Amino acid sequence: MVQEAIISLLQIVIFPGFLFLILAAFFYEWVDRKFVARLQNRYGPLHTGPRGLLQPFADFLKLLSKEDIIPYAADKLLFSAVPIFLLSLPLTALFCIPIINSTALISFEGDLILVIFITTIIVISVFIGAWSSTNRFSTVGGMRACLQMLGYEIPMTIAMAGPAIVAKTLSISKIVQWQTTGLWFILTQPLGFIIVTICFLAELQKIPFDIPKAETEVVAGWLTEFSGKKLALLRLAEDLELVLAGSIMASLYLGGPAGFSFMPPFVWFIIKLTVCILILSNLRALFARFRIDQLMRGVWKYLTPLALLQIILVELIPW
Amino acid sequence: MNSLSKDYQDIIERLKKEIGSENLIGYEIPRPRRIWFSVRKEKLVDAITHLVGKGFVHLSTITGLEDENGLEVIYHLNRKGLEASLKVEVPVKQPVLPTITPIIPGAILYEREVHELLGVVFSGHPNLSLLILPEDWPKGVYPLRKKWTHKEIKKKLSRRT
């Protein structure tokens, strides 16, 4: 009894809980930066640690030691609370993702809905952060983030319903378990995978959908006024969001930790996660930024009908 | 070269006819592709309207300067490679010129620039507010006038702060 309690505590705190997830966040920030840099014919992080591996961590430490400025006119409580919200939300969602075996730390019927809900709450927190900092650029950035969410959220949710319908469950763990016996959903629902990828690019505010943070238009967007510790936490939160997005893609469409038995499931998960994150990074290097009206038009004109088409196909085709 | 200079003579004759020979104070063709006119300021708008009608549609800039004889404003008009410069003398006591923005909208900033740095007022200009100098620049200090040497400007500014 005591032993089980200790093990589950260790699982939550160390592996695959907080410590592992935060380390993964730093690692994948490095992967993201290095990969994009190489695509752009640059070096990327180079000096801190082997091949710059420790650079994200060094950046984090540096930001922690910087001066933390709260704007005079800001709503101080909300402004300070937003980085904590934004850090804890993706962490919570990540507990619902099965990593070391086919059952997640938190698993119940309906956790898929919870995860989708959390991705929405993240955007709302972004908006609150932007609003409470009272900066003009932040406000515009926050508005844009919300507007963007109105666009991508609906096709994303519809597309994610595809695997759930086929597996006849709303639990991510059970969707993963279903895939250990059946086909991976990327093979049966490739359209859904593409839609979810595009929507995650918008969710993560990466090029071509980095409209809320478009440097040349609105400075740093909703991040403008954050500095020091808050900025460090926000950056970590963004990395965690990247991990979350990659994990959701890997779980729903690539079968999560499932794989051939010569490697432990955990390694399979890491491989799939890396692939998903590389897809997200790779797309970033290929495009220019869209305008907000172009994004909305594209999403409503093409993505939403395509997502519906995917659901219809799921209903028509038995597997 | 000969046919060219004939062409230039033609431009000059037509301008003379348009504004009257007594209003065209002088002209000069120092080298190919350059013509200098000197006109009375009363006839400035007429002269520019005429030249614009003759194809000198591009206003390169407006130069303002001060020499011994007073203020002078030069309009650099341009037709392809041919540069026609129109000189107008402006009295220092009452430096007022009519605006040419209705004829050439592109002149709007150049006129503001001359206004700011030399104090020439362009009557009829839509907006002669400060463009280049700081908001609290002392009134009546026109940096390009010879009276305002570096020392004078410095004295004036240091008194202010």
Next chain:
Amino acid sequence: MSSIIKIPFGPQHPALKEPENFMFKVDGEYVVDVTPRIGYAHRGIEKALEDRTYIQDLYLIERICGICSHAHTTCYTQAVEEALKVDVPPRAKYIRTIVTELERIHNHYFWLGIVAHEIGFETLFMYTWRDREIVMDLLELLSGNRVQYAMNMIGGVRRDITPEISSKIMKGVKVLGERMKYYKKICSDDKTILARSVNVGILKTKDAISLCAVGPTLRASNVKRDVRADDPYAAYDEIPFHVVTYDGCDVASRIATRCDEVIESVEIIRYALEHLPTGSIEVIVSRVVPPAEIISRVEAPRGENLHYLRSNGTDKPSRYKVRSPTLANLTALCKMLIGGYIADIPIVIAGIDPCFCCMDRLTFVDINNDETWGWEGEKLRRYGIKWYKKQ
């Protein structure tokens, strides 16, 4: 209910690499009106030129602009040489032409990178700026400097082109021309670039002429006007080349115009290197300039550059006026911005290739021969605080 909001853009803004202020009036996402406020990089160069000798002025002119420094000094030396009635040796003229065109290539590569950055295409930005290193290396090889080339002297140029340098330049510009063809293909194919540039920042031909736009901005509005062809200087009367024009009148045409100009420049450099005349590269000139009134025009990478010189028989000019291309394009820029989206502001502003420090030179205070007096940091800070309290 629609209400009009005022949004300041600059003087400090990440889309602007130099300080300048635009006050926008916006209605929702649309720009209704714009008021530019220039002068933030005002250094008083015109006034300062009057206090210095012609030789000293050359150095000051070089520093009007970091990117088109050679265009400005070419314009200046031409004006002074014409006043002195000196003929520059043909070899010097060719070398000036070569440096001018290398500078144009440098500027357009630089600009393409900035445009890519403004529309968030980081990869293209990285690629163009990497290739820009090639031309900077060539310029360093030729002049010893990467940005302020200081190649021009009154009466000629400072350094000669040896056969080794010539062959290196040939090799370098070949690469640059090919890369630019590739970038041009990207810019005319890529969906995201097209979505951000086609029909953005429209400047109709009629407006371009009446608002006196210059350079590639004007040529992208389908007006064939180029000082190199119309009013040839240096060696341009002997070198065959095309004036590139496009009729799209939008940012996409401006991109295409500049890409083609680079390819054209490569041809000009090749021709000039192959037909480089022999002889000396400089003549000795007098330090005192007889009274004269000269207009000198040069096609800088950004457009027509006009310098006006009035000399008075001493070794200092009586009046020297510089009109850089950005000021000429500013009125046209305001026209382009009105009616567009807020999100298009950066790309439209970048589209004219603005150089605010070129524009802001005019008159003012900071320069003094005998002592530095300007405002020290502390005084400036106190002044700033006071000023803002008043607001």
